[in-house]
Amino acid sequence: MADGEEDLSALPLNDRFVHKNWKVRKEAYEAAAKEFDSATSESDPVVRQFVQDASIWKGVVGDSNVAAQQEGLAALCSFLQIAGTQGCTRTRGITIATIAEKGLPSSRPAAKQKSLEALMLYVELDKPDPVIEELLPILSNKQPKVIATTLDALTQIYHAFGCKTVEPKPVLKILPKVYGHADKNVRAKAQELTVEFYRWLKEAMKPLFWGELKPVQQQDLDKLFQKVKDEPPPKQERLLRSQQAAKAREVAAPEGDDVEDEEEEEVEIELELEYEPVDVLAIIPKDYSERLDSKKWKDRKEVLEEVQKALNQPKIAEGHFDELVRGFAKSMKDANIAVVSTAANCVELLARGLRRGFSKYRSTIMNSMMERLKEKKATVTDAISAALDAVFASTSLQDCLEEILEFLKHKNPQVKLEATRFLIRCLKTTREAPSQPEVKSIAEASTKLLTESQEVQRSAGAEVLGTLWKIMGDRIMNAHLDGLDEIRKTKIKEYHDSAEVKAKYKPKAVAPPPKPAAPVGKKPTGKRPAGKKPAPAAAAPPPPPVEEPTAPLAPKPTSRPGASKLAGPKSGLAAPSRLGGLKKPGSGIAAAASPRRAVVSPDFEEAAPPPQPKLPSSLGRGLAGRPLGKPPTESAPPVAPSQAPTGLSLVERAELDELRAEVERLRRQNEEVRTERTNLTSQIHELQNQNAQLIEDHTRDVLSIKAKETQLVRARSDFEAAEQTVQNQRREVDRLKRELSRQVRATSPPPTDLADQIYTDTNSNTNGGARFGDSGYGNQGFYGKRERSLANGPTSPSGEEGKENFDGSLSRPDSTLSGKLSPLRAGAGSAMSSLSSRGGGRISPPENGASSMRESQAAAGAESWKRAAEVTQNLKQRIELMKAKQGIGKSHQ
Known part of the structure; x- marks a missing residue:
């Protein structure tokens, strides 16, 4: 037994995973989990083995033994943690359905937990859409328990990752089917999932499925929604691996915004129903333009109402609507407000139906609508405002901002006020923050509104600034708010605190400064030290070149003029020597010419004039080569030639060439x-x-x-x-x-043989008739003869004839015939009974239990019975004649 256990433990993990003994499988799962936990990366051999043989995981998560299944699910979680995206994509199509059908409904809480964790890891490692696609068919399972646990798993997934990360549409569309299930546990889990959706989507989710629910179900859900309606907006608790990487990059990047900018954005999730586009051009009246030019306002209103009815579609197919939109713009100037309102409603429907396709018609209609905002009738301004909102939803803030700012300067106060309110709505609904030039234009126009005579105008201007502040943050808006007094700032702050926006300004990450090129790659030409022609002597290396390593080791001069001379060359060569490369000689001299870089160490408190160490007398006699200050001291001439970095030595050049060749070679090797x-x-x-x-x-x-x-x-x-x-x-x-x-x-003997035998027996017994008397011819004689002739003798006729033949006066021939005709006994399964003895005097009838075979055989021998009866009758007559001749009958009497 011990040897067997050692052999099993020596088997490979994948063989033990499919072993018929559940204990062996359980131990294999535990061992695999330990190896996965100790693996360093997804390229580890044990991880790669199970990534390649991904089909083995289906049997692991669906193990028939619950104890082994629990350990198998734990092993899968450990595997997914280390296997990464590749392990996720290779195994999720094999395991998710099995986990939902056998893991989630498990009777063990630990197995349920590991099953849910595995599903979470599948979502986290790659993307959630494939996981949701695998789980949706499970909602049609025959077992209610499986459906309930799958709904609970979906609830946990959406709770952890949120509807912003996991697409809610596919699940929302299938909810009405789940609500129609007969099991109450399934319906209860469906309610929990719906409440979780409501926490994220609020009322936006209802158009997708609400109309298919029963009124009672809607009422129950409304009661549940009231409990979570006032809760703060939910936040994503678990991030995808891609989100984790992005967050890590953001943390590593330098932060330039305030703390307020670091807060997570609250983004409303909008769900759009999927509709088929409708071609409305085919149903618009053909005489639209003619009727719109009618002098009767009723005709104009009727044709616009017909167009409005045609445009009332969820989605409109693309087409040429230029003539239609020009008619709407013309109607905006109509004297009848009913025509204006109807035209505004048509614009709203067309913009919502075309969505982004309406952007090309914006310039045609927007000015006309904003100009008509001067109407004081509330119904007209409301209709135009709704149409403007629909137009803005099909475009962007950048497209509409120029025209809005123009109308903020309008001479009509009503137009100015409604344009300001339209700008506020645009800022609250836009999803893209304005650029800084646009912010400046909006802030300047809004600041002018703060000086208006009407309070409503001033409040509208303050609300614009407060909303813009909410989007852009303190750092950008402080520059635009500095010149305002405290009262106005307080008012703007109030609007800032109460504003709800969808956009949040995020400054673009500043690109890091480019790294300086490696000094090795520079050409050590060493030319143009002073930029003038008279200084070519500095370009060519002197005959006794100075090697760079020896420069820092030069003794410190005692005189300050000599020290100042040494400062320039050293400052020019020190930095390249520390970086492992070389700088141009000209750059070293130029650095020495700078007053700020003249002092190299704190020991040099007094810096000499820069031209003195830079340009010694040996550099040239031109005007550009002469120093502007006093001539150098006597110690300067011997120091300058020995310390000036005039070029590279031959050894350094050779070494530089070798390094370049080595770099190029390494580059090629790296590419190969x-x-x-x-x-x-x-x-x-x-x-x-x-x-x-x-x-x-x-x-x-x-x-x-x-x-x-x-x-x-x-x-x-x-x-x-x-x-x-x-x-x-x-x-x-x-x-x-x-x-x-x-x-x-037995039943069909030849009749001739029987007659001859009877005749022979009769003749032989004629002389001995006295032996067959009443005492000698009894039952004993008959039975003795019957036993001898049983196998060959024929059966006797009816019982009455037997009684007549076997009386006490029969002679021997009669007994012989009776012995010959006695029936067979039941030796081979016969159905007929044996004949009675001579003392009985008759033959017993067949028994009731005779078989059908014997009956058929008896029927077949009926003819033999007839022949035997005739022979017997003849014999009886002969016997009577013989008795008469011999007088046997008289002697007996």
Whole structure:
């Protein structure tokens, strides 16, 4: 037993995963989980093994033993943690359905938890859409428990990741079907999922499924919605791996915004129903333009109402609506307000139906509508405002801002006020924050509104600034609010606190400064030290070149003029030597010329004039080469030639060339290695796919062979059973043949032989008749003769004849005939009873239990009975004659 356990533990993990003993499988799952937890990356061999053989996980998560299944689900979670996106995509199509059908409804809480965690990891590692697609068919399962647990898992997924990350439309559309389920637990879980959707979507989710619910269900849901209606907006509790990486990059990037900008945006999720576009141009009246030019306002209103009815579609197909929109713009100037309102309603319907397709008609209609905002009738301004909102929804703030700002300067106060309110609505609904130039234009126009004479205008201007402040943040808006007094700032702050916006300004990350190019890549030409022609001596290296490593080791001069001379060359060569590269000689001299860089160390408190160390007398005698200050001291000439960095030595140049060649060679090697690695990776993927295909083909072949073997074993078993049946039937047939032949022989003897035998017996017994008296011819004599002639003698006729023949006066011939005609006993399953003895005097009838075979045989021997009866009758007559001749009857009397 111990040897067997050692052999099982020595098996590979994938073989132990499919072992028939559940204990072996359970131990294998535990061992695999430990190895996955200890793996360092997804390229670890044990991880790659189970990524390639992904089909093995289906049996793991659906193990028939609940204890083993629990450990298998734990192993899957550990595997997904380390396998990453590749392990997720290779296994989710195999395991998710099994997890939902067997893992989530498990009787063990730990197994349920691991099943839910596995689904969460599948969502987190890649994207949630494939997981939702795999779970939706489970909602049609026959078992209510499976449907209920799947709904609960969906609730947990949306609670953790949110409807912003996980698309809610597919689940919302299938909710009415779930609400019609007969099981109350399923309906209760559906309500929990619906409440979770309401926490994220509010009223926006109702158009997708609300109308298909029963009124009672709607009332119950409304009661549940009231409990969560006042809760703060939910936040995503668990991030996708892509979101985690983006957040890590944001944390690593330098933060330039205030703390307020770091807060998460509250974005309303909008759900749009999917409708088929309708071609409304075909149903618009053909005489639209003619009727719109009518002098009667009723005709104009009627044609606009017909157009409004035609445009009342959820989605409108693209087409040429230029003439239609020009008619609407013309109607905006109509003297009748009913025509204006109807035209505004038509614009709203067309903009909502075309959506983004309406943007090309914006410039045609927007000015006319805003100009008509001067109407004081509330119904007209409301209709135009709704149409303007629909136009803005089909475009963007950048498209509409220029015209809005123009109308903020309108001479009509009503137009100015309504334009300001329209701008406020645009700022609250836009999803893209305005740019800084646009912010400046909006802030300037709104600041002018703060000086209006009417309070409503001032409040509208303050609301614009407060809403803009909410979008852009303190850092940008402080510059536009600094010149305002405290009263106005307080008013703007109030609107800022109460504003609800959908956009949030995020400054673009400042690109990091480009890294300085490696000094190795620069050409050590060392030219143009002073930018003038008289200084070419500095360009060419002097005959005794100064090596760079020796420069820092030069002794510190005692005189300050000499120190100032040494400062320039050292400052020019120190930085390149620390960076591992070289700088141009000209740059070193130019650096020495700067007054700020003249002092190299704190020991040099007094810096000499820069031209003195820069340009010694050996550099040239031109005007550009002469110093402007006092001539250098006597110690300057011997120091300058030895310390000036006039160029590179031959050794340094050779070393630089070697380094460049080495860098180029390493670059080429890196490219070759990268190319080879790409090729090998593609080959590995191809081989993995081939291996997976071969494994699948091998599994299919093995299953086919096993099926054929099973069919062969069954066929052999059926053949043996049939052969045994045939043998039994043959034996039965042989037995019946023998029985039939025996019965035929027994029941049909030749009549001639019987007569001869009777005749012989009669003659032989004539002389000995005295022996067959009443005492000698009793039952004993008859039975003795009957036993001897049982096999060959014929059966006797009816019982009455037997009684007549076997009385006490019969002679021996009669007894012999009776012995010959006695019936057979039941030796071979006969159905007829034996004849009675001579003392009985008759033959007993056949018994009721005789078989059908014996009856058929008896019917076949009826003719033999007739012949025997005739012979017996003849014999009786002869016997009577013989008695008369011999006087036997008288002697007996």
